[in-house]
Amino acid sequence: xxxxxxxxxxGLVKRFGDFTAVAGxxxxxAPGEAFGFLGPNGAGKSSTMRMIGCxxxxxxGTLSILGMDPVRDGVKIRARLGVCPQLDNLDPDxxxxxxxxxxxxxxxLPRAEGxxxxxxxxxxxxxxxxxxxxxxxxxGGMKRRLTIARAMVNQPDLVLLDEPTTGLDPQARHLLxxxxxxxxxxxxxxxxxxxxxxxxxxxxxxxxxxxxxxxVAEGSPRSLIETHSTREVVELRYGDTPLxxxxxxxxxxxxxxxxxxxxxxxxxxxxxxxxxxxxxxxxAPSSVLVRRSSLEDVFLNLTGRTLVD
Amino acid sequence: xxxxxxxxxxxxxxxxxRLWKASALSSFLLPLLFVLSIxxxxxRYVDANGGLGGVDYLSYIAxxxxxxxxxxxxxxxxxxxVLGGFKxxxxxxxxxxxxxxxxxxxxxxxxxxxxxxxxxxxxxLIVVGFFGAIHSWLTVLxxxxxxxxxxxxxxxxxxxxxxxxxxxxxxxxxxxxxxxxTLFSGVFFxxxxxxxxxxxxxxxxxxxxxxxxxxxxxLGQAPHPGASAGWNAVFIAGHVAYLGVWAVVxxxxxxxxxxxxLQD
Amino acid sequence: MVTTFVATAGLRTxxxxxxxxxxxxxxxxxxxxxxxxxxVVLVSxxxxxxxxxxxxxxxxxxxxKNITLVDGSVLSYAQFVAPAMLATSAMNGAMAETxxxxxxxxxxxxxxxxxxxxxxxxxxxxxxxxxxxxxxxxLYTAVFLGIMVAMKLAAFGWAVAAFPATVxxxxxxxAVGMAFSTLMRGWQDFDLLTTAQFxxxxxxxxxxxxxxxxxxxxxxxxCTPLYHAVGLVRDLATGVPDWATVGHAAYLVVMVVVxxxxxxxxxxxxxxx
Numbered sequence: 016x017x018x019x020x021x022x023x024x025x026g027l028v029k030r031f032g033d034f035t036a037v038a039g040x041x042x043x044x045a046p047g048e049a050f051g052f053l054g055p056n057g058a059g060k061s062s063t064m065r066m067i068g069c070x071x072x073x074x075x076g077t078l079s080i081l082g083m084d085p086v087r088d089g090v091k092i093r094a095r096l097g098v099c100p101q102l103d104n105l106d107p108d109x110x111x112x113x114x115x116x117x118x119x120x121x122x123x124l125p126r127a128e129g130x131x132x133x134x135x136x137x138x139x140x141x142x143x144x145x146x147x148x149x150x151x152x153x154x155g156g157m158k159r160r161l162t163i164a165r166a167m168v169n170q171p172d173l174v175l176l177d178e179p180t181t182g183l184d185p186q187a188r189h190l191l192x193x194x195x196x197x198x199x200x201x202x203x204x205x206x207x208x209x210x211x212x213x214x215x216x217x218x219x220x221x222x223x224x225x226x227x228x229x230x231v232a233e234g235s236p237r238s239l240i241e242t243h244s245t246r247e248v249v250e251l252r253y254g255d256t257p258l259x260x261x262x263x264x265x266x267x268x269x270x271x272x273x274x275x276x277x278x279x280x281x282x283x284x285x286x287x288x289x290x291x292x293x294x295x296x297x298x299a300p301s302s303v304l305v306r307r308s309s310l311e312d313v314f315l316n317l318t319g320r321t322l323v324d
Numbered sequence: 325x326x327x328x329x330x331x332x333x334x335x336x337x338x339x340x341x342r343l344w345k346a347s348a349l350s351s352f353l354l355p356l357l358f359v360l361s362i363x364x365x366x367x368r369y370v371d372a373n374g375g376l377g378g379v380d381y382l383s384y385i386a387x388x389x390x391x392x393x394x395x396x397x398x399x400x401x402x403x404x405x406v407l408g409g410f411k412x413x414x415x416x417x418x419x420x421x422x423x424x425x426x427x428x429x430x431x432x433x434x435x436x437x438x439x440x441x442x443x444x445x446x447x448x449l450i451v452v453g454f455f456g457a458i459h460s461w462l463t464v465l466x467x468x469x470x471x472x473x474x475x476x477x478x479x480x481x482x483x484x485x486x487x488x489x490x491x492x493x494x495x496x497x498x499x500x501x502x503x504x505x506t507l508f509s510g511v512f513f514x515x516x517x518x519x520x521x522x523x524x525x526x527x528x529x530x531x532x533x534x535x536x537x538x539x540x541x542x543l544g545q546a547p548h549p550g551a552s553a554g555w556n557a558v559f560i561a562g563h564v565a566y567l568g569v570w571a572v573v574x575x576x577x578x579x580x581x582x583x584x585x586l587q588d
Numbered sequence: 589m590v591t592t593f594v595a596t597a598g599l600r601t602x603x604x605x606x607x608x609x610x611x612x613x614x615x616x617x618x619x620x621x622x623x624x625x626x627x628v629v630l631v632s633x634x635x636x637x638x639x640x641x642x643x644x645x646x647x648x649x650x651x652x653k654n655i656t657l658v659d660g661s662v663l664s665y666a667q668f669v670a671p672a673m674l675a676t677s678a679m680n681g682a683m684a685e686t687x688x689x690x691x692x693x694x695x696x697x698x699x700x701x702x703x704x705x706x707x708x709x710x711x712x713x714x715x716x717x718x719x720x721x722x723x724x725x726x727l728y729t730a731v732f733l734g735i736m737v738a739m740k741l742a743a744f745g746w747a748v749a750a751f752p753a754t755v756x757x758x759x760x761x762x763a764v765g766m767a768f769s770t771l772m773r774g775w776q777d778f779d780l781l782t783t784a785q786f787x788x789x790x791x792x793x794x795x796x797x798x799x800x801x802x803x804x805x806x807x808x809x810x811c812t813p814l815y816h817a818v819g820l821v822r823d824l825a826t827g828v829p830d831w832a833t834v835g836h837a838a839y840l841v842v843m844v845v846v847x848x849x850x851x852x853x854x855x856x857x858x859x860x861x
Contacts, residue, residue, distance in 0.1 A: 104414035507643030
């Protein structure tokens, strides 16, 4: 028996005037899954998320969320969603706890129930000691955690996170990932967008790579790396030497070569062997790094561009 | 979904709980100062010339200042706070992500302003009561009049605030809407004193209709003393209906603008 | 007096540069090119005091008829009220520019932080903002005086004499407003300020001679700034200056000096910490 997907999209298109933000995508997200949209800024991730959140009407195609039509049943669907938007829209004049209790009321939760949920969620996002504080003095990471707590206040079937860790420092990001990972373990379905590879690899069971409004690849992080990259990648740096001139000389080392403005990437299943070959050709670099292949490499491979410009 | 509307009203009340002290102070203080300055200070001169409409000047302006207070609260609170809810605080976007429909947002906002208008009216009546400006038990009707005026004036302004991008437009609204309405809607002198060609502008303003109703209630007089009782009943119904039209059209416009602004 | 003071303040903070002050002023002119809304707002500033004059001066004036002053002179109510509207509008204009806008730029859009990364000094910013407020305010004032002459509420010569007086009023409230805004904690303080301004507006002999109030209240009113601003402008516009007029002017000059001195000190302490 197949499980009915929480999100089901076919040929989904979103246009703003002449500009096509989403150019026809197909999606299925199953319950309990952590699903990611990976891509650079402007790839169409946020537009897709807004359509899934029923705050933006699809221009073309079919979309069903929780088995309902987002245009007709927007209110019913949103009652079962939790949304953490890219731009924080916490209420700056309310306290941390009031932000949650007020939001709970929007979902029609009784006041006592709202207070109970707020206390629980503040505990979960480690903000209990700030419950009576205003929102403004909170750090970026705390605000984001509060927004996530707010998104959980209605015990949603589906949580949408748009760039959950953008703009946060590494420590705050790790704390946030750890909390999101716990949500995932509790069986909450997560859908997130990100332009961070490490975030997608950490959190997503399955993801789609988006570029210019289209899905260019789909799969688990591991399978994407296996399909679209090699096991290892060698990064070579040559100081001031013009790198383009080395392309021909490196021909045949590894499976693929990418020349970037500041370094050369060699894709090979055995990185050390590739480095040895480089040295054998008398092309000793000023620095060398052998690492495991990442989603960054997948994206470069698929689009010829780096993700974070 | 009425619960969502109540929830947005509750949000406003939670916010207001922090401001009510300052707001209560100004709700009492400003009318008191106003009554002392204009009612007593200027009133002395006007009363020496025989008063206005058969009553002392303070009693003449008090009903007008009362509804003007409600009017200014309603308009003021529908400008920056509404635009801010879209632009800076984004609280409407937060509500939108929850199952709160535009009509709930507009409804909660207007209910809150009606509540604010009622509070201000009560404070005002307590102050002017001490100065003998309450002449009739019908004064109690100023409460629904102030609430209706608050909705009638706040709703179209809310629609306007939900439409614009630049808050410079508010300065225009204040200078060409709020201030002239306050000054020329029969609060301080009879509209019939105005040149004939300006009078229609006063008649258009919802404030004038509320001033007429409020004055009639507080003085216990027919709104248009020259006309028969039957005609006065028609006039009263007309003034109320006119405010009702502003309220209904304003609400429809506001819901439409909210819906537009929150979808793309 | 003001010049000497400005010069000494300049010495303390380094040399004041008219060029840099000019640069601060011209930053305000930039938004003028940004679009019609800003222009409409700017131009609409003319209408506010005019509406008040028409409503209170003529509308209420028809009920009040004449006002007899202490010296026995009789003025029509419009003649009595118009100079007060003028002084109040000069106050409101200067206060709006130096409190609300100053605070907004200071706290939210960080205009001044960016300026201070350049050789511009805090006091030059203050001077630039104040002069800009004066330029705007003086335009409104001049037009309003013109309307008063046209409505036969003031003689042309006396209207010309009242013009510098309104500039002084603007300067005085601008300087004090700036001093206040360096002390503001947040928007809630503006509510207090607005309430205070409104109270001044109601009781500074604006709508009725202060002799109508009990003597104790009269003394309090005589200590407040708008009373002197109204007095100065009214004495000149109605053509009856006397020694009290000089006293009003002296009060306003002290406001300018103290306001600027305080602002300069606070700005340095706050921005260059």
